[in-house]
Amino acid sequence: MNEQVNIIKEQVIAEETPSAREQEVLSVVLDLMVEEGDGFSMASVARRASCSKETLYRWFGDRDGLLTATVQWQASKVRMPKLDGDNLTLEAFAETLNEFAFSWLTVLTGDVSIALNRLAVSHAGNNKSSLGRIVLENGPFAMRSRLLPIFLMGHKASIITVQGDEAFRTFFGLVIADVQIRALLGDDKRLSKKQIEKFAQRAVEQFLTLCGSKQ
């Protein structure tokens, strides 16, 4: 009975809101992930976080639990962008998409995102790990959830002719293209802010050419 309560409490704490001390640990894990990929040991985490391995295992269960908590914590830090109201001009719509695309590309090419996606990809094969699922839902699927309402508004305002998955797929491809897979595979060429701006702008132009109402 009491055990049950404690277990439930721990789960809630771990999945919803890590304590300050726990966040210190998760931050260390994130750093190590950027530095060494999946190769870091539990001992290295404990050492750098100045905590004992026993504490790690009590808080997070096992290594996979620690990784899961880290990924979920990072995902929770990404915030939804503000949505426009009903004052939908073509320019405002395009500008919203432009900001979105720029922000998206900036995040995707960041060290943390690359490390996280590498980890998730490499764990996606092992069926006894849900990291792939988590990153999938907090990455592509979350972007989709944010974009669909925007596309719907644009559609209702007769700015674009398509919406839903059709629009999302097109937008995704035009914005991301080969940027993410090249980064994941370790391509040396890093995009500058200027280039990202250019890519985002060009992608939005192309998207509006394809999906915009002809007039």
Added chain:
Amino acid sequence: MNEQVNIIKEQVIAEETPSAREQEVLSVVLDLMVEEGDGFSMASVARRASCSKETLYRWFGDRDGLLTATVQWQASKVRMPKLDGDNLTLEAFAETLNEFAFSWLTVLTGDVSIALNRLAVSHAGNNKSSLGRIVLENGPFAMRSRLLPIFLMGHKASIITVQGDEAFRTFFGLVIADVQIRALLGDDKRLSKKQIEKFAQRAVEQFLTLCGSKQ
């Protein structure tokens, strides 16, 4: 002196043309990679290939050498598609792109490609492994090398208005979109042949809308 010659010969053999027996081993590695990702052991390779671990190490040096040889071998199996001559109509050009896109998507969503890319991505962080480089060059970069001449021909025939990296990036995005990253992250939804056909066709239509000469 004699050692040098042997070393060089070994390298050439290993990188260029694995023997039949070696190819059996590499095939086993490919299978294990699909089944277990990066987790398989050298012992499991030796067991399934009915060879000794000592032989594995003599042929491939170490585990990384075995993985590298496997990736290179797989890459060497992909063949260039036939290029059209000078009879360039819009229909022929579109059909070539269509076939290319269909084939590309089919390969990318296959088990072997997914396993290979997962491996390369997870090794791309560790700087003491060139797997990411190899897959990058035999994946995206190789596709680019094949497409650029096609785009150039289309440009010279006034079928499309752009060429080079601009055209490649657009085509890549429209064709691949979120398919590869979703597959790598373990999305359950597998594309059917019908869906791939539809995606390829739609992508080519969009590409020609964006980059085709208006007439």
Added chain:
DNA sequence: TTTTTATCGTACCGTACGGTACGGTTCGGG
């Protein structure tokens, strides 16, 4: 003040795996 709880640091254990060594067998060349 005493007791309990949580944590730290360290030591420890078992296992899995990369890499090596070796005896036995096959097979092609002299």
Added chain:
DNA sequence: CCCGAACCGTACCGTACGGTACGATAAAAA
């Protein structure tokens, strides 16, 4: 026919790491 090279199967070694146990310490609870 014999010799040596290549190879198989197995055993072996060292290490690294996941996970556990334990004593020490400090703070909170009683």
